[in-house]
Amino acid sequence: MNLILATSLAAAGLVAGWGQRAVIVRYAVPAGDPPLRCCPDCGHRLLDARQLGLAPLARCGACGSRTGPPPLAVEVTTALLLGALAARVHPGLVLAAACWLALCSVPLAFIDAAVRRLPDVLTGPAFAGTALLLLTAASADGHWHVLARAGLGGVALSGFCLVLALVSPSGMGMGDVKAAAGLGTMMAWQGWTALIAGGFAGFLLAAVYGAALMISGRATRKYQMPFGPFMIVGALLVILTGA
Ligand SMILES: [Zn+2]
Structure with missing residues (x-):
């Protein structure tokens, strides 16, 4: 593990979080x-120096x-x-793709948790940036078969979410379908096992959380739970553990 790289990226994350908060x-x-x-409350502009x-x-x-x-x-x-990504993901271009995906996914998770939506302005760049960086990584190493698997993985997870969104629009939305493209691509770059494990982890976490809400009486059957944060946490767990 490269301690200097991990520390530098963590410090960059602190600064980036500042900007992500403005986006959220x-x-x-x-x-x-x-x-x-x-x-x-007061109408003051959010990008004003005092606000930031x-x-x-x-x-x-x-x-x-x-x-x-x-x-x-x-x-x-x-x-x-x-x-953590710096410590776990190699080589540099793949790490860049994972970091980019994380930078987009953190605000997505917070926004979905708050208002149950995953805006296109984040899901679009999340997928495009991740795909572009992985394309660069593949061309640097000649790992075209890995890139093909990543692309297929993005389509597979996204397609799976699309079927669920069509069958049960109250459980999953088009934002989830779009977010799944970037997350699926990154997980499948690691392998099919990672994609399946990460996808499954998202559904499992959501189910456990939903059950806990029901049992504790804090949610009724009509409560519409956001799925994005669970899908994102599941994917990041797999990317970090290299499952
Ligand atoms: Zn104010």
Whole structure:
């Protein structure tokens, strides 16, 4: 394990988390609403220097009201993820693809958890960036068969989610289908076992969480649980453990 690389990427993750938080606040709005550009309480612009200064503390820089996920949650999550990926994923271009996917997936998970949607502005770049970096990695090493498997894996997971979304639109949406493309591509780059394990882990985590909510009486049968965060956690677990 390269400690300097892991530490550097973790530090980069802390800084990136700052920007991701701005994306989360902007896009964690109900479907159909325009992206949030100003503080809902005082109307101060979200990209103002004062706003960004206090952003990691989850406070509006002008009026102090709570904005976005809990203090440092996004920043620390991204730092730990990038640091762990640096320790586990090789070579450099594949690591870059995994880091890019993680950078897009963290805000996706937070947004889906908050408002149950996975915006195209994140799922599109998540897939495109991951695919492009893996294409570069394949051309550097001549591992075209691995790239083909990754592409097929993205199509397979996405297609599987599409079937579920068509059969049960309340359980899965088109955002999940699009997010699955990037996650499936990255997992299948590691292998078919990784793709199946990661996909299964997502469904298992969602089922366990859903059952816990029902048993504890915090959700009824009508509650629509976001699936994105579970799919993302399942995929990242597999990418990190190399299952
Ligand atoms: Zn404010």
